[in-house]
Amino acid sequence: MTSLSAKLQAVLARIARAARHYGRDPGDVALVAVSKTWPARAVEELALAGQKAFAESFVQEGVEKVAQLRGLGLDWHFVGSLQSNKTRLLAENFNWVHSVDRLRIAERLSEQRPASLPPLSVCLQVNVSGEVSKSGVSPAEAAALAHAVAVLPRLRLRGLMAIPARSDGLAEQRRPFRLLRELSERLRADGLLLDTLSMGMSHDFEAAIAEGATLVRVGTAIFGERNRA
Numbered sequence: 001m002t003s004l005s006a007k008l009q010a011v012l013a014r015i016a017r018a019a020r021h022y023g024r025d026p027g028d029v030a031l032v033a034v035s036k037t038w039p040a041r042a043v044e045e046l047a048l049a050g051q052k053a054f055a056e057s058f059v060q061e062g063v064e065k066v067a068q069l070r071g072l073g074l075d076w077h078f079v080g081s082l083q084s085n086k087t088r089l090l091a092e093n094f095n096w097v098h099s100v101d102r103l104r105i106a107e108r109l110s111e112q113r114p115a116s117l118p119p120l121s122v123c124l125q126v127n128v129s130g131e132v133s134k135s136g137v138s139p140a141e142a143a144a145l146a147h148a149v150a151v152l153p154r155l156r157l158r159g160l161m162a163i164p165a166r167s168d169g170l171a172e173q174r175r176p177f178r179l180l181r182e183l184s185e186r187l188r189a190d191g192l193l194l195d196t197l198s199m200g201m202s203h204d205f206e207a208a209i210a211e212g213a214t215l216v217r218v219g220t221a222i223f224g225e226r227n228r229a
């Protein structure tokens with residue numbers, strides 16, 4: 001059995017290789033390890049191997065791990081779907097929320113972000129080409145939402161996120177990622193200070209890096225297959 005640390009190193013090496021292959025600086029592509037369904041001790045093992053950023057999809061599970069691992073100085077990202085009655089737990093416990101897709105949720109996160117913490121980093125989830133989860137703002141409505149979120153005082157709008165439908169073949173995988181990059185370029189030309197393209201998972205992160213991902217969210221390739229979503 002390969003250790004978690006060895007799998008982490010293998011994924012980091014693939015990220016660096018893909019970045020160089022596409023003419024990018026490997027330092028410009030961050031890895032967020034998606035630890036949903038895996039126990040806190042697995043996260044701790046990876047933290048000791050040097051991985052600092054982790055993502056969760058379920059609020060309660062994530063909040064428990066944040067509490068168990070306080071003191072390790074980890075960055076916690078939330079990538080799951082958002083419900084109004086869970087925003088306070090996210091605002092109080094996480095560093096990032098990637099899945100903002102409506103203004104009301106963003107307003108709640110801003111209102112509920114404790115004054116003792118820095119502004120919450122957020123990405124807008126955009127529904128590019130048949131997004132699996134069916135959540136995400138439509139590309140046509142993304143600019144209006146981005147401008148409204150950018151002025152909320154306790155949030156820092158960092159960029160865009162997408163979860164395209166699974167496809168095989170590099171050219172096909174690159175298409176939705178390219179749409180997200182082009183949308184991000186338009187928003188930046190419009191004056192928004194975006195520094196993040198959150199795209200790419202275990203099966204397609206190389207395609208995402210080819211299209212400019214600055215942050216890839218990888219679970220299975222590090223932890224192995226999950227028993228549940």
Ligand SMILES: *Cc1c(COP(=O)(O)O)cnc(C)c1O
Pocket residue numbers: 034036057079080163201202203217218219220221
């Ligand atoms: C589960 C999940 C991931 C990681 O997916 P893998 O295929 O296990 O790498 C990435 N992003 C989101 C939003 C997820 O829910």
